[in-house]
Amino acid sequence: DSGVTQTPKHLITATGQRVTLRCSPRSGDLSVYWYQQSLDQGLQFLIQYYNGEERAKGNILERFSAQQFPDLHSELNLSSLELGDSALYFCASSETGATNEKLFFGSGTQLSVL
Amino acid sequence: AQSVAQPEDQVNVAEGNPLTVKCTYSVSGNPYLFWYVQYPNRGLQFLLKYITGDNLVKGSYGFEAEFNKSQTSFHLKKPSALVSDSALYFCAVRDANQAGTALIFGKGTTLSVSS
Numbered sequence: 018d019s020g021v022t023q024t025p026k027h028l029i030t031a032t033g034q035r036v037t038l039r040c041s042p043r044s045g046d047l048s049v050y051w052y053q054q055s056l057d058q059g060l061q062f063l064i065q066y067y068n069g070e071e072r073a074k075g076n077i078l079e080r081f082s083a084q085q086f087p088d089l090h091s092e093l094n095l096s097s098l099e100l101g102d103s104a105l106y107f108c109a110s111s112e113t114g115a116t117n118e119k120l121f122f123g124s125g126t127q128l129s130v131l
Numbered sequence: 132a133q134s135v136a137q138p139e140d141q142v143n144v145a146e147g148n149p150l151t152v153k154c155t156y157s158v159s160g161n162p163y164l165f166w167y168v169q170y171p172n173r174g175l176q177f178l179l180k181y182i183t184g185d186n187l188v189k190g191s192y193g194f195e196a197e198f199n200k201s202q203t204s205f206h207l208k209k210p211s212a213l214v215s216d217s218a219l220y221f222c223a224v225r226d227a228n229q230a231g232t233a234l235i236f237g238k239g240t241t242l243s244v245s246s
Binding site: 019021050052059060062065072073075107109116117119120121122123124125 | 163165167172173174175176177180182221225226227229230231232233234235236237238239
């Protein structure tokens with residue numbers, strides 16, 4: 018168990034809908050990362066937060082947004098969902114977000130858009 | 132921009148034989164390099180990392196990796212494969228000289244160890 022908790026584990030929704038994925042980092046970790054894993058694109062970095070502030074941004078669509086709250090949990094909001102958004106979404110955390118730190122990954126949220 | 136290439140989608144080895152999973156990288160500055168493993172229906176688990184120092188890095192479960200700066204490679208190795216090593220392996224790189232960059236992963240290599 019990595020100590021990173023993601024909810025829900027599975028999510029099934031329809032095109033055009035909006036969903037929220039939640040992540041609780043390991044105790045003491047200040048930095049949270051979001052990744053999207055799909056068969057064709059592999060593991061794509063979406064966004065990183067450190068202590069509530071955005072630190073790095075990757076290939077995150079404008080329809081997607083994220084935030085990190087004062088208690089350090091993070092939420093990834095996906096709106097106007099399309100079939101192609103179906104993927105496994107991972108959250109990871111690290112202690113300070115420094116470039117030499119290893120990341121601890123949650124078990125992911127499997128999103129299916131029908 | 133940083134990138135990682137894992138040239139093999141799948142590597143097949145027999146149990147007891149040595150295994151190598153290949154990785155090459157590209158960064159503008161100095162690299163921090165990582166290997167992660169993913170078992171079915173699980174998140175990624177850290178295996179090892181290269182930050183600085185000895186080019187041969189030892190990690191979890193008997194795995195090791197060799198950093199080769201001239202070839203920009205960081206191949207994962209194990210002297211004797213186990214069936215339980217069968218999983219999806221990811222190489223990842225981060226630019227040590229640029230704050231605000233994220234850990235970028237390769238597309239992954241499926242390792243299949245047969246008994």
